[in-house]
Amino acid sequence: MIENAVVDGELVVVRARASAKRAACPACGTTSGRVHSRYVRRFADTAVAGRPVVIELQVRRFRCRDRACRQATFAEQVDGLTFRHGRRSTGLQTVLQQVAVMLAGRADSRLANALAVRASWSTLLRLIRRMPEPEVHTPRVLGVDEFARRKAQLRHDTGGHRHAPSHRSTARPGHGDGGRLARRPPRRRGDLP
Known part of the structure; x- marks a missing residue:
């Protein structure tokens, strides 16, 4: 009251x-x-x-x-x-967490000061550290990126979008990768970093 x-x-x-x-x-x-x-x-x-x-x-x-x-x-x-x-109030805590996540550094403390809230950049980084970890999804589709032909970069889909991979984006030797996967020696479990 x-x-x-x-x-x-x-x-x-x-x-x-x-x-x-x-x-x-x-x-x-x-x-x-x-x-x-x-x-x-x-x-x-x-x-x-x-x-x-x-x-x-x-x-x-x-x-x-x-x-x-x-x-x-x-x-x-x-x-x-x-x-x-x-x-701080729950509402102010939420606002500062969102500012910290968006800017993460000295810029977020300058924005907080512009919003008439005293908060140092270390305080805002501490707010980020206290936030719960985001939920991690296992990729459903994993393949070679057909647009990065020289780098053999991997692309993945965490389930947010449904799309059928083209024959060039599947990770099979000789399909859209210029033969790079076929030339690469097979890896064993002990070889992984």
């Missing part, structure tokens, strides 16, 4: 508090309504009208009801706004 928003010089400060009656323990999943304490959490959000935004969110620490749980108390998280140990 937003209590107020104040423009403080070049900064917009939004004061809010979490309003859920219960929260789930991140360790065991048990919901609890027993409040242990309250504190104010400050984190950055996406800019408004070219001004940086800071959210001061009053959150509660709850006691876990499960006595066997390794975590006696836990702080509540607001879905779509906060995440554990985060100094």
Whole structure:
């Protein structure tokens, strides 16, 4: 629940508090309504009208009801706004990850500064490293590229597009490769790098 928003010089400060009656323990999943304490959490959000935004969110620490749980108390998280140990909102984190992936270097920190967000290039590279690995697909079609006749480059299809390979793009000796595969000595398992 937003209590107020104040423009403080070049900064917009939004004061809010979490309003859920219960929260789930991140360790065991048990919901609890027993409040242990309250504190104010400050984190950055996406800019408004070219001004940086800071959210001061009053959150509660709850006691876990499960006595066997390794975590006696836990702080509540607001879905779509906060995440554990985060100094930015979920929306700002997503924007910075996309900028980092697109530019990956010093240019991304300059763009972040233009978006009124303070982030160094090393911070943005750290965001890339924390992202989950993309899913890798095994190629369905593997053949010699008929357009690179001098280099014998390989081309592959990960399954995103369906196309029938021409007789020149199949990896058979003497078909569209100028005889290079036929002249190449066979490789054994121990020969691979």
